Amino acid sequence: MPRPYRILSLAGGGVRGVFQASFLSSLEKQLKDDVSNRIDLVVGTSTGALVGLAVALKIPLSDIVAFYRTEAHKVFDRRLFSDVRKGPHYDQDALRALLERVYQNKTLSDAAPTNIVVTSAVLDRYQHRLFSNIAGLSGTDAQISAAEAALASAAAPTYFAPVTFADGELSYVDGGVWANSPTLLAVLIAHYHLDVPLDAIRILSIGTGFYPTGISPADYRQLRPMSSGAVRAVLELMWGCQASFSETYADLLIPKGHYINADAHLQKDIALDDVDEALAKLPALAEHEAHRLSGRVGQLFPAGISDVGHRTPASLVSDLIPAAGLTAFYPSRDYYASHRRDASSIDRYVATAKTSLIMVSINLSTGVTMDGVLDILRQKLDVDGSTFKVAISLLNPFARHLMQSLAPTLSVEPYELARSIKEALKRLLKVKDSLPDHAQKRFSIRVHNTIPLGSAILIDHEERTGRIQIESKVYKAPFRQSFAFEVAPTGSSGFYDTLAKGYVDLADDGLEVTPEFLRRRVKKNALPRRRPPKSSTIIRQTDVDEASPLAQEGAS
Secondary structure, rough: OOOOOOEEEEEEOOOHHHHHHHHHHHHHHHOOOOHHHOOEEEEEHHHHHHHHHHHOOOHHHHHHHHHHHHHHHHHEEEOOOOOOOOOOOOOOOHHHHHHHHHHHEEHHHOOOOOOOEEEEEEEOOOOOEEEEEOOOOOOHHHHEEHHHHHHHHHOOOOOHHHHHHHHOOOEEEEEEHOOOHHHHHHHHHHHHHHOHHHHHEEEEEOOOOEEEOOOHHHHHHHOOOOOHHHHHHHHHHHHHHHHHHHHHHHHHOOOOOOOOEEEOOOOOOOOOHHHHHHHHHHHHHHHHHHHHHHHHHHHHHHOOOOOOHOHHHHHHHHHHHHHHHEEEEEHHOOOHHHHOOOOOHHHOOOOOOOEEEEEEOOOOOOOHHHHHHHHHHHHHHHHOOOOHHHEEEEEEEOHHHHHHHHHHHHHOOOOHHHHHHHHHHHHHHHHHHOOOHHOOOEEEEEEEOOOOOEEEEEEEEOOOOOEEEEEEEEOOOHHHHHHHEEEOOOOOOOOHHHHHHHHHHHHHOEEEOOOOHHHHHHHHOOOOOOOOOOOOOOOOOOHHHHOOOOOOOOOO
16 A cells, blocks of 8 residues: 555635634544644645645644634725725735744755645636746745745635745736636646655645535626626636635545545625624534545545655655656756756856856866857856855866875876866956956956865856756766756755755865966876876867866757
Protein backbone atom coordinates (compact mmCIF):
# COMPACT_ATOMS: atom_id res chain seq x y z
CA MET A 1 0.00 0.00 0.00
CA PRO A 2 1.35 3.46 -0.90
CA ARG A 3 1.72 6.00 1.87
CA PRO A 4 -1.52 8.02 2.28
CA TYR A 5 -1.16 11.50 0.83
CA ARG A 6 -3.52 13.75 2.76
CA ILE A 7 -5.07 16.80 1.10
CA LEU A 8 -7.17 19.57 2.60
CA SER A 9 -9.25 21.49 0.04
CA LEU A 10 -11.00 24.69 1.09
CA ALA A 11 -13.56 26.45 -1.09
CA GLY A 12 -14.32 30.16 -1.36
CA GLY A 13 -17.32 31.91 0.14
CA GLY A 14 -16.51 35.19 1.87
CA VAL A 15 -17.56 35.46 5.50
CA ARG A 16 -19.00 31.96 5.23
CA GLY A 17 -15.42 30.82 5.74
CA VAL A 18 -16.32 30.85 9.44
CA PHE A 19 -17.85 27.44 8.72
CA GLN A 20 -14.45 26.05 7.67
CA ALA A 21 -12.57 27.55 10.59
CA SER A 22 -15.22 26.34 13.07
CA PHE A 23 -15.35 22.87 11.51
CA LEU A 24 -11.57 22.40 11.70
CA SER A 25 -11.36 23.83 15.21
CA SER A 26 -14.09 21.46 16.38
CA LEU A 27 -12.48 18.57 14.50
CA GLU A 28 -9.24 19.11 16.40
CA LYS A 29 -11.13 18.75 19.67
CA GLN A 30 -12.72 15.51 18.45
CA LEU A 31 -9.38 14.07 17.24
CA LYS A 32 -7.37 15.53 20.13
CA ASP A 33 -4.74 16.49 17.56
CA ASP A 34 -3.83 19.50 15.41
CA VAL A 35 -5.23 19.21 11.89
CA SER A 36 -1.90 20.42 10.53
CA ASN A 37 -0.27 17.18 11.76
CA ARG A 38 -2.49 15.18 9.40
CA ILE A 39 -2.14 17.21 6.19
CA ASP A 40 0.47 17.05 3.39
CA LEU A 41 -1.09 19.53 0.94
CA VAL A 42 -3.44 22.46 1.51
CA VAL A 43 -5.22 24.07 -1.45
CA GLY A 44 -7.45 27.06 -0.78
CA THR A 45 -9.49 29.66 -2.64
CA SER A 46 -10.49 33.07 -1.34
CA THR A 47 -11.71 32.70 2.26
CA GLY A 48 -10.56 29.08 2.00
CA ALA A 49 -7.06 30.37 1.27
CA LEU A 50 -7.21 32.45 4.45
CA VAL A 51 -8.11 29.37 6.52
CA GLY A 52 -5.77 27.08 4.59
CA LEU A 53 -2.77 29.32 5.15
CA ALA A 54 -3.49 29.25 8.86
CA VAL A 55 -3.48 25.43 8.81
CA ALA A 56 -0.26 25.23 6.78
CA LEU A 57 1.47 27.83 8.97
CA LYS A 58 0.26 26.12 12.16
CA ILE A 59 -1.66 29.15 13.39
CA PRO A 60 -4.23 28.04 16.01
CA LEU A 61 -7.60 27.56 14.34
CA SER A 62 -9.30 29.00 17.40
CA ASP A 63 -7.58 32.27 16.47
CA ILE A 64 -9.09 32.12 12.98
CA VAL A 65 -12.57 31.47 14.38
CA ALA A 66 -12.08 34.49 16.62
CA PHE A 67 -10.89 36.46 13.58
CA TYR A 68 -14.20 35.90 11.79
CA ARG A 69 -16.23 36.61 14.89
CA THR A 70 -14.50 39.85 15.90
CA GLU A 71 -13.13 41.28 12.65
CA ALA A 72 -15.60 40.34 9.91
CA HIS A 73 -17.71 43.44 10.48
CA LYS A 74 -14.62 45.61 9.94
CA VAL A 75 -13.81 43.83 6.68
CA PHE A 76 -17.37 43.97 5.32
CA ASP A 77 -18.05 47.61 6.18
CA ARG A 78 -19.47 49.10 2.98
CA ARG A 79 -18.06 52.30 1.57
CA LEU A 80 -20.54 55.15 1.59
CA PHE A 81 -22.80 55.06 -1.51
CA SER A 82 -20.87 52.02 -2.77
CA ASP A 83 -23.83 50.90 -4.90
CA VAL A 84 -23.59 54.01 -7.08
CA ARG A 85 -19.93 55.04 -6.70
CA LYS A 86 -17.16 53.72 -8.87
CA GLY A 87 -15.02 51.00 -7.40
CA PRO A 88 -15.64 48.04 -5.10
CA HIS A 89 -18.04 47.84 -2.18
CA TYR A 90 -15.36 47.37 0.48
CA ASP A 91 -12.04 48.94 1.46
CA GLN A 92 -9.28 46.38 1.11
CA ASP A 93 -6.88 48.16 3.48
CA ALA A 94 -8.83 46.94 6.51
CA LEU A 95 -8.49 43.32 5.39
CA ARG A 96 -4.81 43.78 4.57
CA ALA A 97 -4.01 45.14 8.03
CA LEU A 98 -5.88 42.31 9.73
CA LEU A 99 -4.21 39.59 7.65
CA GLU A 100 -0.76 41.02 8.30
CA ARG A 101 -1.51 40.83 11.99
CA VAL A 102 -2.78 37.24 11.76
CA TYR A 103 0.10 35.88 9.68
CA GLN A 104 2.85 37.93 11.36
CA ASN A 105 4.99 38.49 8.23
CA LYS A 106 5.18 34.77 7.47
CA THR A 107 5.74 33.67 3.87
CA LEU A 108 4.61 30.60 1.96
CA SER A 109 8.03 29.04 2.54
CA ASP A 110 7.29 29.03 6.29
CA ALA A 111 4.61 26.38 5.68
CA ALA A 112 7.19 23.68 4.82
CA PRO A 113 7.13 20.75 4.96
CA THR A 114 3.40 21.20 4.30
CA ASN A 115 2.72 22.07 0.66
CA ILE A 116 0.45 25.06 0.14
CA VAL A 117 -1.37 26.23 -3.00
CA VAL A 118 -3.47 29.39 -3.16
CA THR A 119 -5.59 30.13 -6.23
CA SER A 120 -5.98 33.51 -7.88
CA ALA A 121 -6.57 35.03 -11.32
CA VAL A 122 -4.59 37.59 -13.32
CA LEU A 123 -6.90 40.47 -14.21
CA ASP A 124 -4.48 41.96 -16.77
CA ARG A 125 -4.23 38.73 -18.78
CA TYR A 126 -7.40 36.74 -18.02
CA GLN A 127 -5.27 33.85 -16.78
CA HIS A 128 -5.35 31.58 -13.77
CA ARG A 129 -2.60 31.96 -11.15
CA LEU A 130 -1.28 29.73 -8.39
CA PHE A 131 0.77 30.93 -5.42
CA SER A 132 2.67 28.03 -3.89
CA ASN A 133 5.76 26.83 -2.06
CA ILE A 134 6.01 23.83 -4.41
CA ALA A 135 9.15 24.20 -6.52
CA GLY A 136 8.48 23.94 -10.23
CA LEU A 137 4.79 24.77 -9.83
CA SER A 138 4.99 28.51 -9.18
CA GLY A 139 8.52 29.74 -9.74
CA THR A 140 9.63 31.80 -6.75
CA ASP A 141 6.34 32.30 -4.95
CA ALA A 142 7.55 30.77 -1.71
CA GLN A 143 8.88 34.17 -0.63
CA ILE A 144 5.50 35.85 -1.10
CA SER A 145 3.92 36.81 2.20
CA ALA A 146 0.91 34.83 3.38
CA ALA A 147 -1.05 38.09 3.67
CA GLU A 148 -0.40 39.00 0.03
CA ALA A 149 -1.37 35.54 -1.20
CA ALA A 150 -4.58 35.59 0.81
CA LEU A 151 -5.48 39.07 -0.45
CA ALA A 152 -4.85 38.09 -4.07
CA SER A 153 -7.06 35.03 -3.69
CA ALA A 154 -9.91 36.85 -1.92
CA ALA A 155 -10.29 39.94 -4.14
CA ALA A 156 -13.80 39.02 -5.28
CA PRO A 157 -14.97 41.14 -8.24
CA THR A 158 -17.15 44.11 -7.18
CA TYR A 159 -16.46 43.33 -3.51
CA PHE A 160 -12.74 44.21 -3.32
CA ALA A 161 -10.26 45.97 -5.58
CA PRO A 162 -7.70 43.92 -7.53
CA VAL A 163 -4.48 43.27 -5.62
CA THR A 164 -1.16 44.53 -6.97
CA PHE A 165 2.09 43.47 -5.31
CA ALA A 166 5.04 45.75 -4.66
CA ASP A 167 6.57 45.02 -8.08
CA GLY A 168 3.44 46.48 -9.67
CA GLU A 169 3.56 44.21 -12.70
CA LEU A 170 0.23 42.38 -12.47
CA SER A 171 -3.10 42.66 -10.68
CA TYR A 172 -4.91 39.72 -9.13
CA VAL A 173 -8.53 38.91 -8.36
CA ASP A 174 -10.42 36.14 -6.57
CA GLY A 175 -9.38 32.59 -7.51
CA GLY A 176 -13.06 31.69 -7.27
CA VAL A 177 -13.61 32.93 -10.82
CA TRP A 178 -12.10 29.63 -11.98
CA ALA A 179 -11.53 27.41 -8.91
CA ASN A 180 -14.06 28.27 -6.23
CA SER A 181 -13.72 24.68 -5.10
CA PRO A 182 -10.07 23.69 -5.70
CA THR A 183 -10.57 19.96 -5.02
CA LEU A 184 -10.01 18.74 -8.59
CA LEU A 185 -7.04 21.10 -8.87
CA ALA A 186 -5.60 19.57 -5.69
CA VAL A 187 -5.82 16.06 -7.17
CA LEU A 188 -4.05 17.18 -10.36
CA ILE A 189 -1.27 18.94 -8.46
CA ALA A 190 -0.65 15.95 -6.20
CA HIS A 191 -0.67 13.45 -9.06
CA TYR A 192 1.04 15.33 -11.88
CA HIS A 193 3.39 17.69 -10.02
CA LEU A 194 4.22 15.64 -6.92
CA ASP A 195 4.02 12.15 -8.47
CA VAL A 196 1.53 10.91 -5.90
CA PRO A 197 -0.37 7.80 -7.09
CA LEU A 198 -4.10 8.38 -7.37
CA ASP A 199 -4.81 5.47 -5.03
CA ALA A 200 -2.70 7.16 -2.31
CA ILE A 201 -4.68 10.41 -2.35
CA ARG A 202 -7.15 11.16 0.46
CA ILE A 203 -9.15 14.39 0.37
CA LEU A 204 -11.03 16.38 2.95
CA SER A 205 -12.96 19.02 1.02
CA ILE A 206 -14.67 21.71 3.07
CA GLY A 207 -17.25 24.08 1.64
CA THR A 208 -18.80 27.21 3.10
CA GLY A 209 -22.45 26.18 3.14
CA PHE A 210 -24.76 26.04 0.15
CA TYR A 211 -28.37 26.78 -0.68
CA PRO A 212 -29.27 24.05 -3.17
CA THR A 213 -32.28 25.65 -4.90
CA GLY A 214 -30.37 28.46 -6.60
CA ILE A 215 -32.51 31.19 -8.19
CA SER A 216 -35.80 30.64 -9.99
CA PRO A 217 -36.14 31.57 -13.68
CA ALA A 218 -38.90 34.01 -12.76
CA ASP A 219 -36.70 35.84 -10.26
CA TYR A 220 -33.75 35.73 -12.66
CA ARG A 221 -35.83 37.39 -15.42
CA GLN A 222 -36.76 40.22 -13.08
CA LEU A 223 -33.13 41.22 -12.45
CA ARG A 224 -31.90 44.44 -14.06
CA PRO A 225 -28.83 43.59 -16.21
CA MET A 226 -26.44 45.94 -14.41
CA SER A 227 -27.90 45.69 -10.91
CA SER A 228 -25.98 44.37 -7.93
CA GLY A 229 -28.51 41.54 -7.67
CA ALA A 230 -27.80 40.43 -11.23
CA VAL A 231 -24.04 40.56 -10.70
CA ARG A 232 -24.36 38.54 -7.53
CA ALA A 233 -26.60 35.95 -9.18
CA VAL A 234 -24.15 35.45 -12.04
CA LEU A 235 -21.19 35.14 -9.67
CA GLU A 236 -23.02 32.66 -7.41
CA LEU A 237 -24.05 30.61 -10.45
CA MET A 238 -20.47 30.56 -11.74
CA TRP A 239 -18.99 29.68 -8.35
CA GLY A 240 -21.59 27.00 -7.66
CA CYS A 241 -21.27 25.27 -11.04
CA GLN A 242 -17.48 25.20 -10.86
CA ALA A 243 -17.61 23.75 -7.35
CA SER A 244 -20.10 21.08 -8.41
CA PHE A 245 -17.90 20.05 -11.34
CA SER A 246 -14.71 20.04 -9.27
CA GLU A 247 -16.12 17.95 -6.45
CA THR A 248 -17.81 15.45 -8.75
CA TYR A 249 -14.79 14.66 -10.90
CA ALA A 250 -12.27 14.68 -8.08
CA ASP A 251 -14.39 12.01 -6.41
CA LEU A 252 -14.36 9.98 -9.64
CA LEU A 253 -10.56 10.15 -10.06
CA ILE A 254 -9.54 8.77 -6.67
CA PRO A 255 -10.60 5.45 -5.11
CA LYS A 256 -14.05 5.14 -3.62
CA GLY A 257 -14.03 6.08 0.04
CA HIS A 258 -10.96 8.31 -0.20
CA TYR A 259 -13.02 11.52 -0.46
CA ILE A 260 -14.79 13.32 2.37
CA ASN A 261 -16.92 16.40 1.77
CA ALA A 262 -17.84 18.58 4.72
CA ASP A 263 -20.49 21.22 4.10
CA ALA A 264 -23.75 22.61 5.43
CA HIS A 265 -27.13 22.58 3.71
CA LEU A 266 -28.56 26.04 4.34
CA GLN A 267 -32.25 26.78 4.77
CA LYS A 268 -31.78 30.04 2.92
CA ASP A 269 -29.00 31.68 1.01
CA ILE A 270 -26.33 33.54 3.00
CA ALA A 271 -24.49 36.17 0.98
CA LEU A 272 -20.71 36.08 1.18
CA ASP A 273 -20.79 39.50 2.92
CA ASP A 274 -23.76 38.81 5.26
CA VAL A 275 -21.76 38.81 8.48
CA ASP A 276 -24.62 38.64 10.96
CA GLU A 277 -26.37 35.69 9.31
CA ALA A 278 -23.11 33.77 8.78
CA LEU A 279 -21.98 34.15 12.39
CA ALA A 280 -25.43 33.27 13.71
CA LYS A 281 -25.92 30.07 11.72
CA LEU A 282 -22.66 28.55 10.46
CA PRO A 283 -20.54 27.82 13.59
CA ALA A 284 -23.23 25.54 15.06
CA LEU A 285 -23.64 23.73 11.72
CA ALA A 286 -19.87 23.32 11.51
CA GLU A 287 -19.66 21.79 14.97
CA HIS A 288 -22.40 19.29 14.10
CA GLU A 289 -20.64 18.38 10.82
CA ALA A 290 -17.30 17.89 12.62
CA HIS A 291 -18.92 15.55 15.13
CA ARG A 292 -20.54 13.57 12.29
CA LEU A 293 -17.34 13.18 10.25
CA SER A 294 -14.59 13.00 12.88
CA GLY A 295 -14.50 9.19 12.82
CA ARG A 296 -14.06 9.01 9.04
CA VAL A 297 -11.49 11.79 9.06
CA GLY A 298 -9.52 10.13 11.83
CA GLN A 299 -9.43 6.85 9.89
CA LEU A 300 -8.71 8.33 6.45
CA PHE A 301 -6.23 10.93 7.69
CA PRO A 302 -3.99 9.03 10.11
CA ALA A 303 -1.46 10.88 12.22
CA GLY A 304 2.14 9.87 12.81
CA ILE A 305 3.02 8.86 9.23
CA SER A 306 5.34 11.73 8.46
CA ASP A 307 8.50 10.05 9.64
CA VAL A 308 10.98 9.03 6.95
CA GLY A 309 10.86 5.33 7.73
CA HIS A 310 7.24 5.13 6.57
CA ARG A 311 7.58 7.20 3.44
CA THR A 312 7.81 6.22 -0.19
CA PRO A 313 10.68 7.49 -2.36
CA ALA A 314 8.24 9.66 -4.31
CA SER A 315 6.96 11.36 -1.15
CA LEU A 316 10.48 11.92 0.13
CA VAL A 317 11.51 13.55 -3.14
CA SER A 318 8.38 15.67 -3.16
CA ASP A 319 9.51 17.16 0.17
CA LEU A 320 13.26 17.37 -0.43
CA ILE A 321 13.05 19.10 -3.82
CA PRO A 322 10.94 22.05 -2.58
CA ALA A 323 12.97 22.22 0.64
CA ALA A 324 16.12 22.74 -1.44
CA GLY A 325 14.43 25.09 -3.89
CA LEU A 326 15.65 22.87 -6.73
CA THR A 327 14.15 23.96 -10.06
CA ALA A 328 16.24 21.88 -12.47
CA PHE A 329 18.92 19.21 -12.66
CA TYR A 330 20.87 18.52 -15.86
CA PRO A 331 22.69 15.15 -16.00
CA SER A 332 24.80 16.44 -18.90
CA ARG A 333 25.07 19.38 -21.25
CA ASP A 334 22.90 17.57 -23.76
CA TYR A 335 19.89 18.50 -21.62
CA TYR A 336 20.37 22.26 -21.77
CA ALA A 337 18.85 22.95 -25.16
CA SER A 338 15.61 21.07 -24.51
CA HIS A 339 15.15 21.58 -20.77
CA ARG A 340 16.78 24.79 -19.57
CA ARG A 341 14.32 27.51 -18.85
CA ASP A 342 14.61 30.62 -21.04
CA ALA A 343 17.81 29.69 -22.86
CA SER A 344 19.84 26.91 -24.39
CA SER A 345 23.20 28.72 -24.40
CA ILE A 346 25.15 30.69 -21.85
CA ASP A 347 24.75 34.09 -23.55
CA ARG A 348 20.97 33.69 -23.79
CA TYR A 349 20.85 32.44 -20.24
CA VAL A 350 22.71 35.43 -18.75
CA ALA A 351 20.56 37.73 -20.91
CA THR A 352 17.60 36.85 -18.66
CA ALA A 353 19.18 38.78 -15.77
CA LYS A 354 17.39 42.03 -14.96
CA THR A 355 19.16 43.57 -11.96
CA SER A 356 22.46 41.76 -11.46
CA LEU A 357 24.72 39.03 -12.75
CA ILE A 358 27.53 37.19 -10.96
CA MET A 359 29.66 34.60 -12.76
CA VAL A 360 32.20 32.54 -10.85
CA SER A 361 34.20 30.26 -13.09
CA ILE A 362 37.59 28.80 -13.93
CA ASN A 363 37.95 30.55 -17.26
CA LEU A 364 35.70 31.70 -20.05
CA SER A 365 36.09 30.50 -23.60
CA THR A 366 37.78 32.74 -26.16
CA GLY A 367 35.41 31.77 -28.93
CA VAL A 368 31.82 32.39 -29.96
CA THR A 369 30.34 31.80 -26.50
CA MET A 370 32.43 34.48 -24.83
CA ASP A 371 31.68 36.92 -27.65
CA GLY A 372 27.98 36.47 -26.97
CA VAL A 373 28.41 36.96 -23.23
CA LEU A 374 30.46 40.11 -23.73
CA ASP A 375 27.84 41.54 -26.08
CA ILE A 376 25.15 40.94 -23.48
CA LEU A 377 27.26 42.66 -20.80
CA ARG A 378 27.76 45.72 -23.02
CA GLN A 379 24.05 45.95 -23.74
CA LYS A 380 23.03 45.75 -20.09
CA LEU A 381 25.73 48.02 -18.65
CA ASP A 382 25.90 50.77 -21.26
CA VAL A 383 22.42 52.20 -20.69
CA ASP A 384 21.83 55.66 -19.25
CA GLY A 385 20.18 55.39 -15.86
CA SER A 386 20.81 51.65 -15.60
CA THR A 387 21.64 50.16 -12.19
CA PHE A 388 22.51 46.72 -13.57
CA LYS A 389 25.58 45.24 -11.85
CA VAL A 390 28.02 42.60 -13.09
CA ALA A 391 30.73 40.71 -11.20
CA ILE A 392 32.89 38.09 -12.89
CA SER A 393 35.47 36.12 -10.95
CA LEU A 394 37.85 33.64 -12.55
CA LEU A 395 40.36 31.30 -10.96
CA ASN A 396 43.57 33.17 -10.17
CA PRO A 397 45.97 32.19 -13.01
CA PHE A 398 48.98 33.38 -10.97
CA ALA A 399 48.31 30.96 -8.11
CA ARG A 400 50.53 28.03 -9.15
CA HIS A 401 49.03 25.60 -6.65
CA LEU A 402 45.58 26.21 -8.10
CA MET A 403 46.74 25.68 -11.68
CA GLN A 404 48.62 22.51 -10.75
CA SER A 405 45.67 21.18 -8.73
CA LEU A 406 42.97 21.80 -11.29
CA ALA A 407 44.69 21.26 -14.65
CA PRO A 408 44.69 17.43 -14.41
CA THR A 409 40.94 17.44 -13.78
CA LEU A 410 40.49 19.42 -16.99
CA SER A 411 43.03 17.30 -18.92
CA VAL A 412 45.31 20.28 -19.73
CA GLU A 413 48.73 21.46 -18.63
CA PRO A 414 48.93 24.06 -15.84
CA TYR A 415 50.53 26.69 -18.10
CA GLU A 416 47.77 26.18 -20.69
CA LEU A 417 45.05 26.66 -18.12
CA ALA A 418 46.76 29.80 -16.80
CA ARG A 419 47.14 31.19 -20.31
CA SER A 420 43.45 30.70 -21.16
CA ILE A 421 42.38 32.47 -17.96
CA LYS A 422 44.71 35.41 -18.63
CA GLU A 423 43.33 35.78 -22.14
CA ALA A 424 39.79 35.82 -20.78
CA LEU A 425 40.74 38.49 -18.22
CA LYS A 426 42.28 40.66 -20.95
CA ARG A 427 39.11 40.47 -23.01
CA LEU A 428 36.96 41.34 -20.01
CA LEU A 429 39.18 44.33 -19.22
CA LYS A 430 38.94 45.50 -22.84
CA VAL A 431 35.16 45.46 -22.64
CA LYS A 432 35.19 47.30 -19.32
CA ASP A 433 37.55 49.96 -20.72
CA SER A 434 35.19 50.55 -23.66
CA LEU A 435 32.30 51.43 -21.34
CA PRO A 436 31.50 54.90 -19.97
CA ASP A 437 32.54 55.69 -16.41
CA HIS A 438 29.08 55.11 -14.92
CA ALA A 439 29.02 51.60 -16.40
CA GLN A 440 32.60 50.73 -15.39
CA LYS A 441 31.71 51.35 -11.76
CA ARG A 442 29.07 48.63 -12.01
CA PHE A 443 31.40 46.06 -13.58
CA SER A 444 33.76 44.15 -11.29
CA ILE A 445 36.41 41.75 -12.61
CA ARG A 446 38.12 39.60 -10.01
CA VAL A 447 40.17 36.45 -9.50
CA HIS A 448 39.50 34.02 -6.68
CA ASN A 449 42.07 32.03 -4.75
CA THR A 450 40.22 28.84 -4.00
CA ILE A 451 38.53 26.14 -6.05
CA PRO A 452 34.74 26.52 -5.73
CA LEU A 453 32.11 23.80 -5.66
CA GLY A 454 31.56 24.41 -9.36
CA SER A 455 31.20 27.19 -11.88
CA ALA A 456 28.20 29.33 -10.98
CA ILE A 457 25.88 31.87 -12.55
CA LEU A 458 23.87 33.98 -10.10
CA ILE A 459 21.01 35.77 -11.83
CA ASP A 460 19.27 38.52 -9.85
CA HIS A 461 20.26 36.59 -6.74
CA GLU A 462 18.97 39.20 -4.27
CA GLU A 463 15.50 39.22 -5.83
CA ARG A 464 12.70 36.78 -5.10
CA THR A 465 12.83 35.86 -8.80
CA GLY A 466 16.54 35.00 -8.54
CA ARG A 467 18.24 31.83 -9.74
CA ILE A 468 21.58 30.19 -9.13
CA GLN A 469 22.94 27.63 -11.56
CA ILE A 470 26.02 25.58 -10.71
CA GLU A 471 27.91 23.31 -13.08
CA SER A 472 30.73 20.86 -12.41
CA LYS A 473 32.20 17.63 -13.74
CA VAL A 474 34.00 14.61 -12.39
CA TYR A 475 37.73 14.02 -12.80
CA LYS A 476 38.79 13.84 -16.47
CA ALA A 477 35.21 13.32 -17.67
CA PRO A 478 34.40 14.72 -21.15
CA PHE A 479 33.08 18.26 -20.99
CA ARG A 480 29.77 17.22 -22.51
CA GLN A 481 29.23 15.16 -19.37
CA SER A 482 29.39 18.17 -17.08
CA PHE A 483 26.31 18.18 -14.86
CA ALA A 484 24.45 21.15 -13.39
CA PHE A 485 21.58 22.14 -11.16
CA GLU A 486 19.53 25.29 -10.62
CA VAL A 487 17.95 26.53 -7.42
CA ALA A 488 15.59 29.38 -6.58
CA PRO A 489 14.90 31.18 -3.27
CA THR A 490 11.76 29.10 -2.74
CA GLY A 491 13.14 26.41 -0.46
CA SER A 492 12.67 26.18 3.27
CA SER A 493 16.17 24.80 3.99
CA GLY A 494 18.19 27.97 3.40
CA PHE A 495 20.20 26.18 0.69
CA TYR A 496 19.77 29.04 -1.78
CA ASP A 497 21.00 31.64 0.71
CA THR A 498 23.99 29.47 1.60
CA LEU A 499 24.99 29.14 -2.04
CA ALA A 500 24.51 32.84 -2.76
CA LYS A 501 26.54 33.96 0.24
CA GLY A 502 29.29 31.44 -0.46
CA TYR A 503 29.83 32.54 -4.03
CA VAL A 504 29.58 36.25 -3.23
CA ASP A 505 32.11 35.84 -0.41
CA LEU A 506 34.41 33.81 -2.64
CA ALA A 507 34.53 36.61 -5.20
CA ASP A 508 34.85 39.34 -2.55
CA ASP A 509 37.77 37.54 -0.90
CA GLY A 510 39.63 37.49 -4.22
CA LEU A 511 41.57 40.22 -6.01
CA GLU A 512 40.29 43.03 -8.21
CA VAL A 513 41.75 42.76 -11.72
CA THR A 514 43.10 45.85 -13.47
CA PRO A 515 45.53 46.26 -16.39
CA GLU A 516 48.25 47.09 -13.85
CA PHE A 517 47.44 43.91 -11.93
CA LEU A 518 48.05 41.81 -15.04
CA ARG A 519 51.24 43.64 -16.06
CA ARG A 520 52.80 43.31 -12.61
CA ARG A 521 52.19 39.60 -12.32
CA VAL A 522 52.67 38.14 -15.79
CA LYS A 523 56.48 37.91 -15.67
CA LYS A 524 56.79 37.44 -11.94
CA ASN A 525 54.49 34.41 -11.80
CA ALA A 526 54.89 32.81 -15.20
CA LEU A 527 54.38 29.07 -15.10
CA PRO A 528 57.03 26.93 -16.86
CA ARG A 529 55.99 25.26 -20.08
CA ARG A 530 56.49 21.53 -20.03
CA ARG A 531 57.16 19.70 -23.28
CA PRO A 532 54.63 16.90 -23.59
CA PRO A 533 55.97 13.35 -23.96
CA LYS A 534 56.21 12.11 -27.53
CA SER A 535 53.46 9.61 -26.85
CA SER A 536 51.10 12.31 -25.62
CA THR A 537 48.34 13.73 -27.73
CA ILE A 538 49.02 17.36 -28.63
CA ILE A 539 46.43 19.59 -27.01
CA ARG A 540 44.71 21.83 -29.50
CA GLN A 541 43.91 25.46 -28.72
CA THR A 542 40.22 24.63 -28.95
CA ASP A 543 40.68 22.08 -26.16
CA VAL A 544 42.23 24.77 -23.98
CA ASP A 545 39.39 27.13 -24.75
CA GLU A 546 36.94 24.50 -23.54
CA ALA A 547 38.77 23.89 -20.27
CA SER A 548 35.94 25.22 -18.15
CA PRO A 549 32.41 24.21 -17.30
CA LEU A 550 31.46 27.62 -18.69
CA ALA A 551 33.47 27.28 -21.84
CA GLN A 552 31.30 26.13 -24.72
CA GLU A 553 27.93 26.81 -26.28
CA GLY A 554 25.16 25.61 -24.04
CA ALA A 555 27.34 25.77 -20.93
CA SER A 556 26.08 26.84 -17.56
